[in-house]
Ligand SMILES: Nc1ncnc2c1ncn2[C@@H]1O[C@H](COP(=O)(O)OP(=O)(O)OP(=O)(O)O)[C@@H](O)[C@H]1O
């Protein structure tokens with residue numbers, strides 16, 4: 001892989017928990033608690049984990065939509081945490097976002113033309129005003145929509161088509177990185193595959209990088225070069241898709257993968273299912289030591305007291321566990 | 333003996349200001365004791381509406397059941413008087429609703445809401461009802477049930493609330509349980525717990541389970557037989573092995589090709605082209621025709637009916653299945 005364009009180091013985002021009319025701070029939701037990863041040019045990094053583990057907060061903090069509590073976000077060589085608003089805004093041109101909900105993320109009172117061209121008004125000088133319309137039509141064609149639809153409104157499109165509009169809007173400023181937060185989760189399977197293929201085609205043509213967030217482990221496996229697994233605000237495992245999926249080293253990753261129901265006939269041999277007990281603990285009061293220790297079947301004394309750091313176990317494969325699974329050789 | 337539940341040629345439409353939404357257009361299937369039948373289909377294919385029709389919960393207007401029959405142990409439900417119907421609901425056929433997570437009343441304790449089933453339907457005393465509710469909470473594996481009886485819904489996680497909804501559906505010991513997307517809002521690890529729970533209670537109570545879902549993985553792991561729905565119709569019916577190994581309808585095949593698989597990498601996905609149908613304007617003939625790679629001129633003219641494939645009981649609604657999929 002080529003040089004990293006995004007480097008996130010020890011990123012922390014806590015939300016205060018307030019109580020009473022005086023809104024006294026009584027605690028902190030440790031939504032993201034020391035997350036480090038990087039994304040290379042032309043690469044797709046997948047971010048998976050269960051509801052509430054901090055995926056969206058990571059994305060929003062990287063995008064500057066939430067102010068980081070601490071840590072560093074370097075994008076194209078520039079530090080964004082603590083930077084001036086103008087620098088952040090300039091960086092945001094190269095870093096665009098596609099949201100989960102194609103129904104809620106498009107303004108229902110704006111035409112497709114205005115939705116896509118809006119970014120050019122915020123960043124003047126990118127596309128000359130006289131060329132807006134033709135450029136919008138070009139973008140519609142790129143995402144596989146009829147260019148004659150420029151004057152239509154979002155409600156006149158299906159869910160998959162709306163997500164294409166969201167992608168066209170993200171492409172308007174020719175970004176280097178697209179952060180996609182659950183971009184296909186709201187779509188039907190038959191349509192989801194269309195959007196996944198579109199994202200892959202765009203990457204090949206335009207050399208885009210993606211940070212791809214989803215809870216569907218199969219979709220993430222399909223689209224990602226590397227995958228990070230989050231649990232309660234932390235990355236517990238990070239590595240090449242093949243390493244993480246075929247040789248998971250963290251017990252949580254193993255359990256998560258084993259829980260995915262296999263869409264195949266009964267003749268298909270299934271691996272053993274690891275049934276985790278209980279629910280994910282609250283991020284406002286996470287367990288000490290390893291955050292997974294309350295649900296882990298390998299738990300030992302050290303896990304209750306010492307937090308395991310994210311460390312490399314084989315080249316490029318990082319895991320945060322005192323007792324990781326031994327890596328297996330993966331055939332190429 | 334009569335089969336447990338038979339749905340036969342069910343038609344449901346909604347008469348709206350925009351026109352007639354034909355939500356269910358001739359759906360037939362049956363479920364027996366100890367059996368799990370999955371109703372598989374994408375959003376808007378009529379899964380929930382067909383279940384509401386079986387439960388007698390379609391508000392009319394705008395909804396109308398225009399044709400068909402639903403029989404429980406041989407008794408016709410669609411023409412039954414409402415007070416008799418009410419006795420069937422819950423005690424004979426119970427349902428876990430799709431929006432279960434918001435179905436609990438936030439101002440009453442969870443235990444009280446479960447025990448109400450016994451007070452209202454069985455005339456149990458407060459004390460008896462509480463005892464039965466705690467037993468049910470234990471059955472659905474809510475830890476520390478005696479104390480959690482007094483908890484309010486917001487104090488429960490999504491997975492626990494879904495367990496409560498399942499407990500309420502099981503309260504009157506139904507013969508048929510209809511579960512509408514029981515795990516869709518849950519994380520995979522919790523989904524696995526809830527599916528296991530459903531399997532356990534089915535083994536214990538021996539009821540017939542109608543599992544409504546859009547998730548091919550859940551279908552494959554949980555069901556005995558599948559009804560694949562599209563635009564309110566059954567496109568194909570068969571066993572898990574038949575449907576997954578040798579789909580005999582272009583839509584089923586398209587669905588199978590669309591999903592990424594954990595063990596099949598870097599292959600380009602094969603989506604179904606086009607978009608799901610607008611139920612105000614269902615295409616003439618075969619509803620899947622505009623998206624079908626095998627379409628022929630006659631597909632626009634005649635709506636295909638389910639035809640048996642072989643003699644195992646599987647069936648497909650496609651004029652050209654022989655050409656497309658062989659015998
Ligand atoms: N503005 C906020 N104020 C307080 N807590 C918040 C805020 N935003 C998020 N959180 C909390 O931070 C945690 C992480 O939330 P986040 O949305 O990042 O999770 P997620 O991994 O994206 O989950 P999902 O898969 O459900 O989208 C959750 O416990 C959430 O309730």
Ligand SMILES: Nc1ncnc2c1ncn2[C@@H]1O[C@H](COP(=O)(O)OP(=O)(O)OP(=O)(O)O)[C@@H](O)[C@H]1O
Pocket residue numbers: 346348353354355373374375376377378379380381382394395430546611
């Ligand atoms: N009260 C109503 N009035 C008008 N149309 C309705 C009404 N209820 C349902 N419909 C329509 O009937 C069709 C079938 O809806 P249904 O809820 O059965 O879909 P579904 O297969 O359960 O989808 P999902 O997977 O999204 O739950 C949809 O087009 C829906 O918009």
Ligand SMILES: [Mg+2]
Pocket residue numbers: 055056057
């Ligand atoms: Mg999120």
Ligand SMILES: [Mg+2]
Pocket residue numbers: 379380381430512
């Ligand atoms: Mg539904």
